[in-house]
Amino acid sequence: MSAREKIVLAAMELFWLKGYNSTSIADLLSRTQLNSGSLYHVFPSKQDVLIGVLEAYRDGIHQQLLAPAWAGVDDPIAKIFALLSHYRMLIVETDCAYGCPVGSLALELHEPDPKVRELLAANFENWTAAIEQCLSDAGKRLPPETDRRALAQFVLTAMEGGVMQARTHRDVSYFDRAVTQLRAHFDLLENAAKVPA
């Protein structure tokens, strides 16, 4: 594994565990067993490490996130809730300390460099694009006038808001209630599609 890969992997984990500002270069060096010369040879500044991390999340969304979450799931609407179940598993596995890596960075960094902000936005965009594809695949099960882009973004909204509250209260039931409300919303939409007005 190259020095670059080692650093990005370590940074993905440490930024997720401790946040960007609370992760020092020394933390990354200690975790990777590299020396500062190697790190700064690859990444001229700490922010460049962050950019590497955000690019890795962006490029890995299908393999690292969606593929495991959607294993054995074909139904497009089931896929949406399977993804949310995947997040629920992450929450439970971490004793409710789980935070979405991208969402946490998006709120921690208050005046991000344009490049960083664009990468955060690209990560959200990829996530919602995958959901929007599911909604397209759901076809006539949703009312024809459904704004599928808005609804896909709403799924992200529900996930991020649910994760935030579950983490703050250290109680997964806050996430569960967000999912239940979203499920109710989908049920109402699917019913409306069956019995047109």
Add this chain to the structure above:
Amino acid sequence: MSAREKIVLAAMELFWLKGYNSTSIADLLSRTQLNSGSLYHVFPSKQDVLIGVLEAYRDGIHQQLLAPAWAGVDDPIAKIFALLSHYRMLIVETDCAYGCPVGSLALELHEPDPKVRELLAANFENWTAAIEQCLSDAGKRLPPETDRRALAQFVLTAMEGGVMQARTHRDVSYFDRAVTQLRAHFDLLENAAKVPA
């Protein structure tokens, strides 16, 4: 104004603008024109300043947030969307840099002291309790089986998720779409209450 009040006010603004970790004690001293002796006399550590800030948000929610947002609004469901409109105004006023002060801190602080975590949770709790009161006041306009606590938390979820995306994309339309989806959810609920199954 006491030194304590000066510090809490300055910290509320700076934590909101720059985040907790990126606000230094020196920033607070410069903003308040106090000396370090005065600050440390009142707050033994930086974390104590944070606690003061979270207590101020908790205790000021009605006067500082709800009263302005609900001026002239009586209808309980209108109040919910008036509060969301208030957030929209804050987003627009800040050129889409707005972040919920509590939500941002909740995601920035990864291993918060129990006291800090409890105060973050108390802030969310007060917010959702106010919404839950609106939902109670809405009475029979919602289906009787409606889980009003879960729905109130879902309003917070939608707000936080919408604010996060609007800020990341620097585009208020992301917030607007979250509100529109929530509005559609309420419309479906209100319709279901009118025409029972």
Add this chain to the structure above:
DNA sequence: GTCTATAAAAGGATAGAC
């Protein structure tokens, strides 16, 4: 590309006089 050593600054916090 990687090594060691170190610069240069910022950060939280304390001491002791007044």
Add this chain to the structure above:
DNA sequence: GTCTATCCTTTTATAGAC
């Protein structure tokens, strides 16, 4: 309760040999 001075650590980043 407030003042000035300062300690000590951490942190990002660089220099120059190998």
